[in-house]
Amino acid sequence: MFDRQRTKKMKGDGQLKQTxxxxxxxxxxxxxxxxAGFEMPVQYVGVLxxxxxxxxxxxxxxxxxxxxxxxxxxxxxxxxxHVTTNDASVLKEGEIQYSPLTNEEGGIIDDILVYRTADGFxxxxxxxxxxxxxxxxxxxxxxxxxxxxxxxxLTLIAVQGPQSAPLVEEIFGISLAELKNYTFIxxxxxxxKVLLSRTGYTGEDGFExxxxxxxxxxxxxxxxxxxxxxxxxxxxxxxxxxxxxEARMPLYGNDIGEDTTPLEAGxxxxxxxxxxxxIGKDALQKQKDEGVKRRLVAFVxxxxxxxxxxxxxxxLEGEEIGAVTSGTHSPTLDYPIGMxxxxxxxxxxxxxxxxxxRKKLVRAKIIKGRFLA
Amino acid sequence: MSEQLRFTxxxxxxxxxxxxxxIGISDYAQNELGDIVFVDxxxxxxxxxxxxxxxxxxxxxxxxxxxxxxxxxxxAVNEELEDSPELVNESPLDQGWIVEIxxxxxxxxxxxxxxxxxxxxxKEV
Numbered sequence: 015m016f017d018r019q020r021t022k023k024m025k026g027d028g029q030l031k032q033t034x035x036x037x038x039x040x041x042x043x044x045x046x047x048x049x050a051g052f053e054m055p056v057q058y059v060g061v062l063x064x065x066x067x068x069x070x071x072x073x074x075x076x077x078x079x080x081x082x083x084x085x086x087x088x089x090x091x092x093x094x095x096h097v098t099t100n101d102a103s104v105l106k107e108g109e110i111q112y113s114p115l116t117n118e119e120g121g122i123i124d125d126i127l128v129y130r131t132a133d134g135f136x137x138x139x140x141x142x143x144x145x146x147x148x149x150x151x152x153x154x155x156x157x158x159x160x161x162x163x164x165x166x167x168l169t170l171i172a173v174q175g176p177q178s179a180p181l182v183e184e185i186f187g188i189s190l191a192e193l194k195n196y197t198f199i200x201x202x203x204x205x206x207k208v209l210l211s212r213t214g215y216t217g218e219d220g221f222e223x224x225x226x227x228x229x230x231x232x233x234x235x236x237x238x239x240x241x242x243x244x245x246x247x248x249x250x251x252x253x254x255x256x257x258x259x260e261a262r263m264p265l266y267g268n269d270i271g272e273d274t275t276p277l278e279a280g281x282x283x284x285x286x287x288x289x290x291x292x293i294g295k296d297a298l299q300k301q302k303d304e305g306v307k308r309r310l311v312a313f314v315x316x317x318x319x320x321x322x323x324x325x326x327x328x329x330l331e332g333e334e335i336g337a338v339t340s341g342t343h344s345p346t347l348d349y350p351i352g353m354x355x356x357x358x359x360x361x362x363x364x365x366x367x368x369x370x371x372r373k374k375l376v377r378a379k380i381i382k383g384r385f386l387a
Numbered sequence: 388m389s390e391q392l393r394f395t396x397x398x399x400x401x402x403x404x405x406x407x408x409x410i411g412i413s414d415y416a417q418n419e420l421g422d423i424v425f426v427d428x429x430x431x432x433x434x435x436x437x438x439x440x441x442x443x444x445x446x447x448x449x450x451x452x453x454x455x456x457x458x459x460x461x462x463a464v465n466e467e468l469e470d471s472p473e474l475v476n477e478s479p480l481d482q483g484w485i486v487e488i489x490x491x492x493x494x495x496x497x498x499x500x501x502x503x504x505x506x507x508x509x510k511e512v
Contacts, residue, residue: 045421061447062422252421252448320425320445342447343424350425372427372443 033078034169034230042248049251050141052079057250064253065345068216072175073249074237081144081165082224083151086134089158094128094135097154097293099276101286105130110196110211113284114276115139115147116294120301121272122279123150125264127213129198136164136209136224140266154293169230173237174220174257177244182221184240185233186210190221203229215254217261217386256342259351260385262312268323269310269339269353277301278355279310308336309361312353312385313378319371321352321378326370327360335360338369344385351385352378389480393499395456396508400480401499404487408457411484412444412475415509421446423475426468429486433461442485444475453485456499463487 030053039046044055055076057064067073085093094102100113109130115123124143129136139147148163155161173182179190186201190212193199198211206229214220225233238246255265264270270279277285277298286292287299315321321341329335341352352369360367363382368375392400398416402409417423427443435441441455464486467474475483500508 056448057421060422062424065447256447318425319427320450322450343445345424345447372440 031079033076034227035076035078035234038231038234039076039248044248044250047251050079052141054079055248055250057252058248061250061252061256062345064247064249065256067245067247068175068218068249068253068257069346070176071245071247072173072177072181072241073247073253074234074241075172075174075249075254076234077170077172077222078168078230079141080170081139081141081147081163082168082170083137083139083148084131084134084162084164085137085151085159086162087158087160089156090134090160092156093151093154093159093161094137095289095292096156097151098126098128099285099292099294099298100128101289102128102130102135107132108197108199110198110213111284112196114270114279114281115150116276116292116298117272118294118297120275120277120294120297122266122270122274122276123147123272125266125270125281129209129211134160138170142267167226168224169227169233170222170224171230171233171237172214172216172220172222173241174214174216174249175218177241177246178218178220181237181241181244181246182210182223185236204232208233215261215263216257217263217384218257255340256345259340259342259353260344260346262353262384264310264353265340274310274355275301275306278306278308305358307358308355309358310339310353311356311361311380313351313367313380314347314385315350315352315369315376315378317376317378319369319374319376320350321354321369321371327354327356327378328368328370328375329360330366330368332368332375335367346386356380389502392480393501394505394508395499397454397456399453399456401456402484407462407487407489408459409484409487410441410453410456412453412479413505414479415512417476417479417483420444420451421448423472426465426472426475426485428464428466428468429461431461431464435459435461435488441488445472455486455488457488457490459488459490461486462489 039055044058047056098113127138193212209224211222213222321338325338327336336356338354344351365380398413425445435455437458440452442453444451
């Protein structure tokens with residue numbers, strides 16, 4: 015066994031980057047894997063339990079592998095608006111927006127978060143794309159922009175779940191009632207500045223804490239200690255993936271990539287074609303005018319069988335109409351769910367399709383909106 | 388019980404009962420896979436060749452094939468796994484068995500490992 019989609023095992027060859035919390039993960043008995051060149055915890059006690067903890071209580075994630083770039087100077091806004099498809103000019107200090115980063119062909123280089131800070135922007139990028147993104151932004155800087163890579167200086171812990179607000183309030187001694195989704199504030203913890211945003215990748219209420227590496231162990235321990243009465247558990251990348259899929263959030267490298275555009279991926283609301291210009295605008299305008307030929311859809315499986323990346327999607331006549339990009343057995347719903355690209359003719363909600371699961375064909379139905387109620 | 392089991396390098400185990408061989412996966416294997424959420428079983432009456440995929444174990448994260456260490460005919464499948472796939476995690480060597488195959492002729496288990504040999508093998512993995 016193990017021949018298919020084999021988990022990459024740690025070989026301890028010293029090539030992988032570690033986070034300031036690696037020793038903590040090992041001490042907690044986490045199973046460590048190579049993820050985007052980092053040694054990261056894929057699970058502590060088990061994906062199902064961790065998944066359910068975030069849905070019902072609160073979980074903490076080490077996301078230090080993510081990249082953070084700071085853009086300052088008079089040209090920072092022009093640069094951000096040149097490389098992203100969304101419109102950063104509408105952001106006020108303390109606000110955050112999601113945006114694809116596209117190439118000239120409209121292909122997605124990365125999907126990122128743009129934080130509007132007092133003196134510029136903070137871009138939070140996927141770990142696997144960080145080096146590529148930095149080079150891309152550097153090559154497309156507008157005059158008067160200072161670009162700095164803070165990835166190696168900052169630790170990122172996400173606190174996610176219905177009990178995340180009381181836990182974070184207790185840690186910092188503040189009220190979060192006024193902190194809206196996709197906004198952030200700066201708080202002080204033991205004399206150190208912490209950027210605290212109400213964001214996440216789980217579909218639950220949640221927060222992300224960015225702070226200097228020196229504070230990593232203290233903050234992690236504090237989350238676990240203060241969170242004990244809320245039932246907190248550390249959560250690995252395995253549950254992070256099943257949580258985001260249930261929340262119908264795309265994963266770069268699975269559901270979106272350089273060979274797909276934001277319009278095909280259903281990210282149209284993050285593409286502002288009325289902006290003066292941005293990289294990829296012409297290609298995306300053309301695609302919008304001509305209409306997309308395929309769309310990223312979400313589907314539920316109505317028979318037995320779990321969709322996995324790369325499995326063919328077929329119409330009821332058995333003709334291939336696309337492929338699965340993400341799939342799992344939903345721990346919350348207790349049935350299989352997935353996402354994939356299909357020919358636009360089959361993208362309407364309620365359309366019945368088939369998935370080739372190994373030797374079998376199983377039925378699935380395109381859904382509208384979220385998987386979870 | 389586990390003294391009678393023979394293990395493959397692919398982490399399956401075999402229990403020989405005359406010309407019928409019961410097959411499952413090792414404790415190491417279930418631990419590596421994590422929570423099993425679905426077991427795709429063959430049908431009774433299917434014929435399998437040695438080395439062919441005979442069942443698929445789905446965790447939240449991935450799917451893994453179980454390869455048949457013998458050729459023959461499927462004479463039983465563990466139907467308990469249809470509703471309780473977690474038995475593979477909880478009791479891999481006993482209640483989490485997967486299939487039984489009736490082999491053609493005498494089962495060849497000479498090149499398989501006994502429990503002690505398998506444990507030694509795991510230290511090298």
